[in-house]
Amino acid sequence: MGVGSTVQNLSKEKRLQIVWDTGEIVDSESVLYRQSISVESAITEQEAYDAAYNLASLTDYSVVEIRLITTDSLGPID
Incomplete structure (x- = not known):
């Protein structure tokens, strides 16, 4: 397998990432x-x-940024 092989999505994972402002300087x-x-x-x-x-x-923190991160694991891997 390798270049030209049909790819498969083996799994999809999602993570919620939040960036907080702690209020500290x-x-x-x-x-x-x-x-x-x-x-x-x-x-x-x-x-x-x-x-x-x-x-x-x-x-007590403030939200600075919100991300929804999707990761796809592709295969097959030889």
Whole structure:
């Protein structure tokens, strides 16, 4: 197998990544904290967005950025 072989999507994984502003300042820079959470592969963008803000309601941190990261594992590999 290799070049020209038919590719297969072996698995799809999604992670919700939230960047938090901790409210701390060090050397005139905001201290940010990045958190990644594995989520169901069927989660929609809206569900991920809502989940991030639901989590934010439980913290004293502010949301700076929300990412929904999809990783596809391709094969076969010889």
